[in-house]
Amino acid sequence: MLYLCLARPDIADIWEQSPVIRFRDANGQQKNHVPDFLLTFIDGRRLAVAIKAVARVENTGFRDTLRYIRAAMPPEYADDLTLVTERSYTQSAARNAQKLHEFRRTPDPEADAAVADAIGAAPVVTTIAQLVERTGLGGRAFRATFKSTFSGMLRVLDAGDILPSTRVQWEGAK
DSSP states (O other), X not given: OHHHHHTOTTEEEEXXXXXXXXXXXXXXXXXXXXXXXXXXXXXXXXXXXXXOOHHHHHHHTHHHHHHHHHHHSXXXXXXXEEEEOTTSSOHHHHHHHHHHHHHHTSOOHHHHHHHHHHHHHSOSEEEXXXXXXXXXXXXXXXXXXXXXXXXXXXXXXXXXXXXXTOEEEEGGGO
Protein backbone atom coordinates (compact mmCIF):
# COMPACT_ATOMS: atom_id res chain seq x y z
CA MET A 1 0.00 0.00 0.00
CA LEU A 2 2.86 2.39 0.76
CA TYR A 3 4.17 2.10 -2.81
CA LEU A 4 0.71 2.91 -4.17
CA CYS A 5 0.65 6.09 -2.07
CA LEU A 6 4.19 7.05 -3.08
CA ALA A 7 3.20 6.69 -6.74
CA ARG A 8 0.38 9.22 -6.48
CA PRO A 9 1.31 12.76 -7.52
CA ASP A 10 -1.57 14.23 -5.48
CA ILE A 11 -0.18 13.02 -2.14
CA ALA A 12 2.21 15.50 -0.53
CA ASP A 13 2.99 13.67 2.71
CA ILE A 14 2.62 10.19 4.20
CA TRP A 15 2.75 9.62 7.93
CA GLU A 16 2.99 5.97 8.92
CA GLN A 17 1.49 4.92 12.24
CA SER A 18 0.08 8.34 13.05
CA PRO A 19 -1.11 9.26 16.57
CA VAL A 20 -3.75 7.19 18.30
CA ILE A 21 -7.47 7.93 17.97
CA ARG A 22 -9.39 7.20 21.16
CA PHE A 23 -12.97 6.01 20.71
CA ARG A 24 -15.75 4.13 22.45
CA ASP A 25 -16.94 0.89 20.88
CA ALA A 26 -20.53 -0.39 20.68
CA ASN A 27 -20.33 -1.48 24.35
CA GLY A 28 -19.07 1.91 25.49
CA GLN A 29 -15.58 0.60 26.20
CA GLN A 30 -12.66 2.97 25.64
CA LYS A 31 -10.48 1.73 22.76
CA ASN A 32 -7.55 3.01 20.75
CA HIS A 33 -6.94 2.89 17.02
CA VAL A 34 -3.74 3.85 15.21
CA PRO A 35 -4.32 4.45 11.50
CA ASP A 36 -1.74 2.81 9.27
CA PHE A 37 -1.28 6.02 7.30
CA LEU A 38 -2.22 9.65 7.53
CA LEU A 39 -2.09 11.08 4.01
CA THR A 40 -1.88 14.78 3.27
CA PHE A 41 -2.86 15.72 -0.26
CA ILE A 42 -1.40 18.65 -2.16
CA ASP A 43 -4.72 20.49 -1.79
CA GLY A 44 -4.41 20.22 2.02
CA ARG A 45 -6.98 17.46 2.59
CA ARG A 46 -5.96 14.81 5.12
CA LEU A 47 -7.07 11.19 5.02
CA ALA A 48 -6.52 8.60 7.75
CA VAL A 49 -6.16 5.09 6.32
CA ALA A 50 -6.83 1.78 8.05
CA ILE A 51 -5.41 -1.23 6.21
CA LYS A 52 -6.95 -4.61 6.99
CA ALA A 53 -7.31 -7.98 5.32
CA VAL A 54 -10.81 -8.59 3.94
CA ALA A 55 -11.15 -11.76 6.01
CA ARG A 56 -10.39 -9.83 9.19
CA VAL A 57 -12.84 -7.07 8.29
CA GLU A 58 -15.59 -9.61 7.66
CA ASN A 59 -14.84 -11.81 10.69
CA THR A 60 -14.46 -9.05 13.28
CA GLY A 61 -17.06 -6.51 12.20
CA PHE A 62 -14.34 -3.92 11.68
CA ARG A 63 -16.60 -1.83 9.42
CA ASP A 64 -18.82 -1.15 12.43
CA THR A 65 -15.77 -0.32 14.54
CA LEU A 66 -14.60 2.04 11.82
CA ARG A 67 -17.81 4.05 12.22
CA TYR A 68 -17.06 4.58 15.92
CA ILE A 69 -13.46 5.54 15.16
CA ARG A 70 -14.56 7.98 12.46
CA ALA A 71 -17.14 9.57 14.78
CA ALA A 72 -14.51 10.08 17.51
CA MET A 73 -11.78 11.35 15.20
CA PRO A 74 -11.09 15.04 15.87
CA PRO A 75 -11.68 17.27 12.81
CA GLU A 76 -8.10 18.57 12.98
CA TYR A 77 -6.76 15.01 12.79
CA ALA A 78 -8.11 14.26 9.30
CA ASP A 79 -11.00 15.05 7.00
CA ASP A 80 -11.98 11.40 6.75
CA LEU A 81 -11.00 7.85 7.62
CA THR A 82 -11.08 5.13 5.00
CA LEU A 83 -10.60 1.38 4.94
CA VAL A 84 -8.23 -0.23 2.45
CA THR A 85 -8.18 -3.98 1.84
CA GLU A 86 -6.52 -6.13 -0.78
CA ARG A 87 -9.68 -5.64 -2.83
CA SER A 88 -9.08 -1.87 -2.97
CA TYR A 89 -6.38 -2.17 -5.64
CA THR A 90 -5.14 -4.64 -8.22
CA GLN A 91 -1.97 -6.65 -7.80
CA SER A 92 -0.67 -5.19 -11.06
CA ALA A 93 -1.17 -1.66 -9.69
CA ALA A 94 0.85 -2.65 -6.60
CA ARG A 95 3.61 -4.18 -8.74
CA ASN A 96 3.73 -1.11 -10.99
CA ALA A 97 3.94 1.21 -7.98
CA GLN A 98 6.75 -0.85 -6.46
CA LYS A 99 8.64 -0.83 -9.75
CA LEU A 100 8.19 2.95 -9.99
CA HIS A 101 9.71 3.32 -6.53
CA GLU A 102 12.71 1.21 -7.58
CA PHE A 103 13.18 3.21 -10.80
CA ARG A 104 12.99 6.56 -8.98
CA ARG A 105 15.86 5.54 -6.71
CA THR A 106 18.35 5.96 -9.57
CA PRO A 107 17.73 9.23 -11.42
CA ASP A 108 18.82 9.29 -15.08
CA PRO A 109 18.26 12.80 -16.50
CA GLU A 110 19.81 11.82 -19.85
CA ALA A 111 17.34 8.96 -20.34
CA ASP A 112 14.45 11.15 -19.13
CA ALA A 113 15.34 13.81 -21.73
CA ALA A 114 15.76 11.23 -24.51
CA VAL A 115 12.36 9.74 -23.72
CA ALA A 116 10.73 13.19 -23.64
CA ASP A 117 12.18 13.85 -27.12
CA ALA A 118 11.02 10.43 -28.35
CA ILE A 119 7.51 11.05 -27.02
CA GLY A 120 7.32 14.35 -28.88
CA ALA A 121 8.35 12.70 -32.15
CA ALA A 122 6.24 9.53 -31.76
CA PRO A 123 2.72 8.85 -32.98
CA VAL A 124 -0.01 9.84 -30.53
CA VAL A 125 -0.50 6.17 -29.59
CA THR A 126 2.57 3.96 -29.42
CA THR A 127 4.07 1.23 -27.27
CA ILE A 128 6.71 1.57 -24.62
CA ALA A 129 8.97 -0.68 -26.71
CA GLN A 130 8.70 1.68 -29.69
CA LEU A 131 9.64 4.67 -27.52
CA VAL A 132 12.56 2.76 -26.02
CA GLU A 133 13.76 1.81 -29.51
CA ARG A 134 13.64 5.46 -30.65
CA THR A 135 16.08 6.44 -27.90
CA GLY A 136 18.63 3.65 -28.36
CA LEU A 137 19.08 3.55 -24.59
CA GLY A 138 17.52 0.14 -23.89
CA GLY A 139 16.64 -0.50 -20.26
CA ARG A 140 17.49 3.05 -19.24
CA ALA A 141 14.80 4.30 -21.62
CA PHE A 142 12.34 1.68 -20.39
CA ARG A 143 12.73 2.98 -16.84
CA ALA A 144 12.38 6.61 -18.00
CA THR A 145 9.30 5.76 -20.08
CA PHE A 146 7.80 3.81 -17.19
CA LYS A 147 8.28 6.84 -14.90
CA SER A 148 6.69 9.13 -17.50
CA THR A 149 3.46 7.11 -17.25
CA PHE A 150 3.24 8.18 -13.60
CA SER A 151 4.35 11.77 -14.13
CA GLY A 152 1.42 12.48 -16.43
CA MET A 153 3.44 12.76 -19.64
CA LEU A 154 2.03 9.47 -20.95
CA ARG A 155 -1.31 7.78 -20.33
CA VAL A 156 -1.32 3.99 -20.17
CA LEU A 157 -4.00 2.51 -22.44
CA ASP A 158 -3.72 -1.15 -21.38
CA ALA A 159 -4.65 -2.61 -18.00
CA GLY A 160 -2.21 -4.68 -15.98
CA ASP A 161 1.52 -4.60 -15.52
CA ILE A 162 3.34 -1.91 -17.47
CA LEU A 163 5.49 -3.81 -19.97
CA PRO A 164 7.37 -3.03 -23.20
CA SER A 165 4.22 -4.06 -25.11
CA THR A 166 2.01 -1.64 -23.17
CA ARG A 167 0.30 0.95 -25.37
CA VAL A 168 0.65 4.54 -24.25
CA GLN A 169 -0.68 7.89 -25.42
CA TRP A 170 1.10 11.20 -25.21
CA GLU A 171 -1.02 13.35 -22.90
CA GLY A 172 -0.25 16.53 -24.85
CA ALA A 173 -2.09 15.16 -27.88
CA LYS A 174 -5.63 15.26 -26.47
